[in-house]
Every structure is written in structure tokens, then in C-alpha cells.
Amino acid sequence: MNIDLKLVGFWGGEKHVNRIGIGKLSGFALIIALLLIWELLSRYSFIDSVFFPPLSTVIYALMTEINSQNIWIDISSTLARCFSGYIIAITIGIPVGILMGRSQRIYNLFEPLVEILRPIPSAAIIPVAILFLGIEDKMKIFVIVFACIWPILINTIDGVKSIDRILIETGNTFRLNRNQFLLRIVLPASSPNIVTGMRISLAISLILAITVEMISGNNGIGFFILDAERSFKFPQMYSGIIMIGMIGYIINWGFVKLTNRVMKWHRGFTATLV
Amino acid sequence: MNTALEIASVGKTFNEDSLSPTVAIGSITFDVREGEFISILGPSGCGKTTLLRIIAGLIQPTSGQVHIKTDSTERNLMLVFQEYNRSLFPWRTVAKNISFGLEVSGSSPKELAKRVDEYINLVGLKGFENHYPWELSGGMQQRTAIARALACHPNLLLMDEPFGSLDALSRNELEDDLLRLWKQASITILFVTHDIDEAIYLSDRIIVLSQRPSKVEDIILVELPRPRHQVESRSSNKFIEYRSKISRLLGRGKARE
Ligand SMILES: Nc1ncnc2c1ncn2[C@@H]1O[C@H](COP(=O)(O)OP(=O)(O)O)[C@@H](O)[C@H]1O
Ligand SMILES: [Mg+2]
Numbered sequence: 001m002n003i004d005l006k007l008v009g010f011w012g013g014e015k016h017v018n019r020i021g022i023g024k025l026s027g028f029a030l031i032i033a034l035l036l037i038w039e040l041l042s043r044y045s046f047i048d049s050v051f052f053p054p055l056s057t058v059i060y061a062l063m064t065e066i067n068s069q070n071i072w073i074d075i076s077s078t079l080a081r082c083f084s085g086y087i088i089a090i091t092i093g094i095p096v097g098i099l100m101g102r103s104q105r106i107y108n109l110f111e112p113l114v115e116i117l118r119p120i121p122s123a124a125i126i127p128v129a130i131l132f133l134g135i136e137d138k139m140k141i142f143v144i145v146f147a148c149i150w151p152i153l154i155n156t157i158d159g160v161k162s163i164d165r166i167l168i169e170t171g172n173t174f175r176l177n178r179n180q181f182l183l184r185i186v187l188p189a190s191s192p193n194i195v196t197g198m199r200i201s202l203a204i205s206l207i208l209a210i211t212v213e214m215i216s217g218n219n220g221i222g223f224f225i226l227d228a229e230r231s232f233k234f235p236q237m238y239s240g241i242i243m244i245g246m247i248g249y250i251i252n253w254g255f256v257k258l259t260n261r262v263m264k265w266h267r268g269f270t271a272t273l274v
Numbered sequence: 275m276n277t278a279l280e281i282a283s284v285g286k287t288f289n290e291d292s293l294s295p296t297v298a299i300g301s302i303t304f305d306v307r308e309g310e311f312i313s314i315l316g317p318s319g320c321g322k323t324t325l326l327r328i329i330a331g332l333i334q335p336t337s338g339q340v341h342i343k344t345d346s347t348e349r350n351l352m353l354v355f356q357e358y359n360r361s362l363f364p365w366r367t368v369a370k371n372i373s374f375g376l377e378v379s380g381s382s383p384k385e386l387a388k389r390v391d392e393y394i395n396l397v398g399l400k401g402f403e404n405h406y407p408w409e410l411s412g413g414m415q416q417r418t419a420i421a422r423a424l425a426c427h428p429n430l431l432l433m434d435e436p437f438g439s440l441d442a443l444s445r446n447e448l449e450d451d452l453l454r455l456w457k458q459a460s461i462t463i464l465f466v467t468h469d470i471d472e473a474i475y476l477s478d479r480i481i482v483l484s485q486r487p488s489k490v491e492d493i494i495l496v497e498l499p500r501p502r503h504q505v506e507s508r509s510s511n512k513f514i515e516y517r518s519k520i521s522r523l524l525g526r527g528k529a530r531e
Contacts (some may be wrong), residue, residue, distance in 0.1 A: 166360040169332050173353045174426075180378050188365040265365045267408045 053235045061235035062242055071224065075247065078220040081137065082209040085144025089201060092145070093152030094194060098186055100153075101160025114153065122147035122208055126215060135216035140209070147208045148201040152194070159193025160186055192266055195259050202255055206248050221247075277343055278430060278462040279306040279329070284338035285487075286324050298324045300487030301338065306464060308343075308429075311456055313465045313473035316483030317524065322466040326353060326432045329464070344429055351430035352423035356438065356466075358416045362407040368418050369394065369403040375426035393421040396455060413444035417451075424455060434466045446504050449476060453502065470524075474516045475502060482523050491523050 039055040041047055065071045100107045126143055133139035163186065171185035187194075213222025225240035281304050288296040298321040306312050316322050328335045329342075330353040344350055352375075355361040362371050369390050376386045394400055397417040407415055416436055423431060436452075437445045453476065456463055467473050473480045480494040496516060498507055507513060 164360050166355055166357045167363070169327075170355065170361045170363075172332055173330055174375055174378055176378055184374075184378065185363075188363070191365070265367075265406050267364075267406075 050232075051234060053238065057235045058238040058242065061233075062239035065236065065239055065243070071243070074219055074221050074224045075243070078206075078209050078213065078222065078244075079247070081140055081144060081213075081220065082205045085141045085209070086148055086202060086205040088141065088145045089148035089152055089205070090198065093149045093197070093201075094156050094187075097153045097156025097194075098160055098182060098190070101157045101190070102182075102186065107157075114150075118150045118154070122204075123211060126212065130216070140212040140217070143212050144205050144208045147204050151200040151204065152197040155193045155197025155200075156190060159190030162193075163189045192263065195263060199252075199255060199259070202251060203248065206244070206251065210244060276308045277305050278308040278310070279343070279464070280339075280341040281305070281325075281329070282339045282341065284325065284328060284335045284340060286321065286328060286333075287336045290336065297487035299335075300484075300489045302483070302488065302490055303338075304481050304490055304493060306430075306462060308462055309460055311453075311463045311465065311476055311478045313467055313477040313480045314483060315467060315470065315473045315480050315520065315524075316488060317485055318468055320483050320486050320488040322468075322483065323356060323434055326434050326464070326466060330432055342430065350426070350428050351432060352426055352428040354416075354419050354423050354431070354433040354436050356434040356436070358419040358436065359407070359412065362415060362419055362422075364407055367404050367406055368399055368410070371407070371418055372421045372425050374422060379426070389425055393425045396424070396458075397421040397451065411444075413440050413448065416440065416448065420452070420455075424459065424461075427459075428461060430462045430464065432464050432466075435468065436465075437472070438467070438469075445472075450504065452476070453500075457501075470517055470520050471508065471513075474498070474513055474520070475504075475507060480520065482520060494520060 035055055042049045042052045042054040096110070100110055122143060125146055126139075129139045129142050129146075133142055167185065167189055171181055176184065209220065210222035210225075213220035214226045217223055221240055221244050225237055225244070228234070228236035228240060281302055283301050283303050284299060285297075285301045286299040288298055302325060314322050314325065324333070327333045329340050330351060332353075342351065363374065366374065372393055373386050373390045376389060381389070390403075394403055397420060399414060399417055399421065402410065402414065407418065410418065420433075420436070437448050440448065449472065452463075465473075465476060474496055475498075477496050480496060482491040482494060483489070484491045494516060498510065498512055
């Protein structure tokens, strides 16, 4: 019996070590292995090295780009689009979600519309957006807003609808006015869901920013990647892809750090990076 | 003494229009005087929580009226929920939970800090100001909920089986704390419980309710001297007499059904 218990403890302990230590290391090791395979495959010409330059060449191109002025203009215009759309989506999505979650009448009014619009892949509305808004930033930001708003809206509605009845009644015993009730009870009580929606939309905003930049205009990382491909500057093309991956990683990391801080009251709310 | 609260033929039927309406409260009538400690005692499911929610204005009675007398124009009552762990704001620390009522009524920051400090001390939560509710034991959560209600300076405090889920020791401790606070703050307390001994120990009067559909079975005047003492009061002959009387009352209510 004693021996059994010890074994359980032993395996339990080992699993734990595995999860936080070796687990993470092996993940990095896999990435490094893949990068090495990339380098070798292309250097020894298993694959056409014009379309598929060695990693070292791509890294060299990446360094050159980072040291140039132009790429920073592209990065900042992509980020500007991305965040404008994202912020607008939040500004509309959270209040509308709260109203829909609180009022059955407003919910009934908007729900069919939401259910019809939401399944449309955002890329499919680009032609319509171009017709009405042109090919400049107005259209691009509109498409980003359209894509980002659904996860925020749906999660906000869910969060508001699932607030504990006791919490609502507690709020009512303090005789709050409407604004106090929404801002001090409903918003914080549904914030775990809202934050989840915001995190999904953050990734979406970057995807859509790149997509619309590839469709029209002459700046942004999306444009940079497509332009490099069209001018046969393949190392630059790959360096653009790596850059956008890094930007996505950093944005997500910042968001996770920030929300873990803001949400530290919520037991069990620790968003992880993946 | 003045009347603080009048419950006049209050009745409540849930799902009135449905095929199977639930008559939770038949008809309840009683008065509460200012500064009194009143317990409402009754079998579970007899509508005690429903009655408190009606008094607090969270739901409307099907029949009858509730009159609350206060000096000010504003109805100043607070309700401590049975589900105290679900009633605390999880996103606020202990101190921020306690200050909630003051914040929303627009107290100055100085007044607010002073009062939070006062009530933290009063309920013995010094050192836990910056803890979140989930970091506290059940008893401490209940103390926080009570402090949050008291910090609003209510003249009527409604408490729904506040110590029901606590262990005997912290329960006795909190009972004594509550009696002390009640005396200091000179408030009227309406205390719901299904524990006969607890009702006798705490109250000036006990409203004994019958089974559903409930009505007032009897009102017991508890003439035990104050301040009360957990061991002496509970072992006095009078206490035991009250207990058997109430047991018989509740037993009779059951037998009739
Ligand atoms: N919102 C509701 N809808 C329908 N029935 C309810 C509702 N709230 C309470 N009841 C019913 O009313 C009766 C009294 O409930 P309650 O006041 O919670 O009793 P107690 O607090 O005395 O245990 C119970 O039978 C309960 O099922
Ligand atoms: Mg109850």
C-alpha cells in the first residue's frame, strides 16, 4: 500500500516537472529542428532554392529590412489599421452585447440579423466594401471591424446572460441607477467572457489587416509580402511573413500579460500564450 | 417604540398563470418595532427567502402590503443573502466590497476610507483588506457580506440564514459578533433561520411560520436577559422551555399537512 502511494506521488511529480520544464523546452527544440531542416533542404537543393531560399538568406534579408526606414512605415500602417478596426469593434461590440444580453427585446430585434451576418466569411464582404467605401483605409478598416465584432459581441452576450442571479439581485439591493448597474455589476461580472472574445478578435484583426492590404493599396506588411513575391524578391517575402508572425506573437503576449493582470481577481483566469 | 416594518397579509404565488402555481406564502402578518431583533423560523421551503425578497423590493407580493417606516425619505434596508459566497463581488477585494454601497451613493473618498476601516475592524477582517473573496474562508466571506451591508448604515437589516453553512464554532462566534454589532449600531434586524436554538439565542421575538402555504403559526416573545451568553443562556431552563414549545409548534405544522 505504502509503495503504491509513493509510486503515485512519484509519477505525479514527474508529470508536473514535464509540463513546466521539459515540455516547453521540447517545443522550442521542435521549432529549431524544423528551421534546421528548412536550411538543409534548401541549401542542398532538394527544393528549388529560388522559391525556397535557405533560412540564413531569409534572416539576412530580414535584418536588412529591419534596418531600413520603409519597413517600419509598413509595420506601423498595418498596426494602425489593425488597432483602429479592433478598437471600433470593441466600442460597438461590448455595449451592443451588453444591451442584447440584458434586454430580451433588444436581443429579439438584433439576433436574426447577427445570425445572418455572422457566418459570412469576412473576405466575402470585401467586394461589397470596395463598392461602397472605395479601396482606401475606410474600406480596409470596415472589413476588419466586420470580422472582429462577432467574437466580441457573442461572448459579451453570453457573459451577460450567464451572470449569477444572486449577483444581479445584490446589485438591485444597492438601488443602483441604470449606468451604475451596467458599469459596476454587469460589465465586471461578464468581463471574463468579454476578454475571451477580445482575444479571439485581436488575432482576427491582424489576419484581416494583412488580407485587405494584399487586395489594394501600397503600404502595410500585407502589401510588402505580396509586392516582394511579385518582384521575385523571395527572401524578402519570407522575411515579411516572419515579421508578421513575430508581430502577432508580441501582440498576443502583451494582451495575455495585460489581461492576466486585470483579471487577477478571477480564480482560474490565467490565459496562456497558446 | 415605533414600528419599523409592517407586513400586512402578504402572500406570494409563483407561476400564477400556469397550470401548476406554487403558493409559497399563504398570508403573513406581523409588525417589527424599531431596534428589535426578530427571527423568522420555519421549515425549509416555507417561503422565508421569498418573504425577505418581497421586503427588499426584489419581487412583488401577490397580495398584501409591506410598509417600511424610516425617518429619511429613502428606504434604507440591506439584505444579506443566503448565498453569501455568490453575493460578494468577486472582482472586488474585501475592502472594495465593503466600500461598494458608499461608492455608489457618492461618499467622499475620506469618509469612505474611514468607514471601510471602521467596518473591517468591526467584523475582524483586519489584514485581509486586499484579499479577494475566493481567498477567504466561508466565515470570512460572510463577515465581508455583513460588513458590506452594515457600512451603508441601514436602519433595517435583513439576513437570510446567514450562518447556515458554517461550522458550529464560527457560527457561535458570528452570532455573538452580530449581537454586539446590533447593539452598537441600534438597527432593526430581521433574521431568517431554520435553527430553533439560534433563533432563541439571538431574538427578542420569533415569528414561527407553518409549512407551505405558510402563515404565522405563533409569535414567541423571548424573555432571556441580555447580554446573552453561549453557554449560560443556552442551558437556562427558560431556553429549554422555548425550545420545546417551538419544536411542538413546528411539529404540529408538519403533522397537519
Ligand atoms: N422564482 C421562483 N419560481 C417558482 N417557485 C419559487 C421561486 N422561488 C421560490 N419558489 C418556491 O417557493 C417556495 C418557497 O421558497 P423559499 O422562499 O426559497 O423557501 P425557504 O427560504 O423558506 O426555504 C419553494 O417551494 C420554492 O420552490
Ligand atoms: Mg431560503
